Amino acid sequence: MATYPRAVTRLIEAFRKLPGVGPKSAQRYAVHVLRASMDDARELADAILEVKTSIKPCKRCGNYTDTDLCSVCADPRRDPRSLCVVSYVRDLMAIERAGEFRGQYHVLGGVLSPADGIGPEDLTVGALIERVRDEHVTEVILATSPSVEGDATALYLARLLGAVPELEVTRLASGLPAGADLDYADQTTIAAALSGRRRLE
Amino acid sequence: MATYPRAVTRLIEAFRKLPGVGPKSAQRYAVHVLRASMDDARELADAILEVKTSIKPCKRCGNYTDTDLCSVCADPRRDPRSLCVVSYVRDLMAIERAGEFRGQYHVLGGVLSPADGIGPEDLTVGALIERVRDEHVTEVILATSPSVEGDATALYLARLLGAVPELEVTRLASGLPAGADLDYADQTTIAAALSGRRRLE
Numbered sequence: 001m002a003t004y005p006r007a008v009t010r011l012i013e014a015f016r017k018l019p020g021v022g023p024k025s026a027q028r029y030a031v032h033v034l035r036a037s038m039d040d041a042r043e044l045a046d047a048i049l050e051v052k053t054s055i056k057p058c059k060r061c062g063n064y065t066d067t068d069l070c071s072v073c074a075d076p077r078r079d080p081r082s083l084c085v086v087s088y089v090r091d092l093m094a095i096e097r098a099g100e101f102r103g104q105y106h107v108l109g110g111v112l113s114p115a116d117g118i119g120p121e122d123l124t125v126g127a128l129i130e131r132v133r134d135e136h137v138t139e140v141i142l143a144t145s146p147s148v149e150g151d152a153t154a155l156y157l158a159r160l161l162g163a164v165p166e167l168e169v170t171r172l173a174s175g176l177p178a179g180a181d182l183d184y185a186d187q188t189t190i191a192a193a194l195s196g197r198r199r200l201e
Numbered sequence: 202m203a204t205y206p207r208a209v210t211r212l213i214e215a216f217r218k219l220p221g222v223g224p225k226s227a228q229r230y231a232v233h234v235l236r237a238s239m240d241d242a243r244e245l246a247d248a249i250l251e252v253k254t255s256i257k258p259c260k261r262c263g264n265y266t267d268t269d270l271c272s273v274c275a276d277p278r279r280d281p282r283s284l285c286v287v288s289y290v291r292d293l294m295a296i297e298r299a300g301e302f303r304g305q306y307h308v309l310g311g312v313l314s315p316a317d318g319i320g321p322e323d324l325t326v327g328a329l330i331e332r333v334r335d336e337h338v339t340e341v342i343l344a345t346s347p348s349v350e351g352d353a354t355a356l357y358l359a360r361l362l363g364a365v366p367e368l369e370v371t372r373l374a375s376g377l378p379a380g381a382d383l384d385y386a387d388q389t390t391i392a393a394a395l396s397g398r399r400r401l402e
Contacts, residue, residue: 002276002297005267007255011248017241018230029219031291033249034256034265040218041253045246047212048234052242054208055235064235066206075203089205090228096203 008034060131062107062124064089072096072104079103081138085128085157087111087145095143103141106131111149112156120156128157132164139168146174146192209235261332263308263325265290273297273305280304282339286329286358288312288346296344304342307332312350313357321357329358333365340369347375347393 015026058070082103086092092105108123144150161169175193216227234242259271283304287293293306309324345351362370376394
């Protein structure tokens, strides 16, 4: 049985390490690279290497940056007293895209997950507590995902931060997504929307 | 609004050029590379470049190869008189995985598609006709996909090859896939299975 030449198999295997990429997709990506221009292939290879050499976590909040402080931490117009706690940088970017939040961030690096052996010491919880105490933070918005683990992480942090005097600790609202069809919403979302209902002014 | 640092955006854009990769997947891939080891990232970059420098089409059949002739063409046990015509190398690999075919291949490089402006001159049709005449081919198996364009390509080639004396031209059987549930099969597949029915011996 003939198979791909070794170099092609090597590339398919390298693509398979990307998240959610199965054998079919990895093969399609490899064939695409084979058929792409040398410039496009080199651009992808160079971009991979550049990201590894130039990008590091912001030493203050954990966001990606190519300098010491990320663009949010370095922006004097962003209010450091309002701190939004997210699990991952991608969540930070999602909140940025909404364009509503003018405070700063803290990236935990994950969620608490006893099943996977991930405890507070595996996240940046210690650094968060330090920042809250040292940077005169007045509100912490817990913006972990509304999942079992995200909720548990938020609850854990809320208890920990409850000891800090005059600090407001809030959680992103859970409920129906904008434009949703009530008929198609799942029970948990509807329950969250009900329990979080607000008076119309 | 804060966004990813330039190097991360560059990598996301490079990943987006892969087939079927949208903004979400490209972002996940880029973040994976960011979190991967330097060795894994370098392996992917190197594999991309190696494939571009070492792999070329087999000068005889169009299969991928890192030498002049691909592993099928170079294998003296493969019967050159039986020629299986496929659209793409991935189709050749699919037939190889079935482990039944002991002849050789010809890769067209696509299908006829007047809507996309792809005519016979854009495929390796001329080289196929030459091979059939020069290499004492006795059977051509048209193994383009059973789609509108694959069928049209097969029909076109069958007419062209009909002029070659003593050449048998066949088409892969269309019908119910192995293990299929008749109840779930689409009308076209059932119609093909009916019209291609065979007497049980």
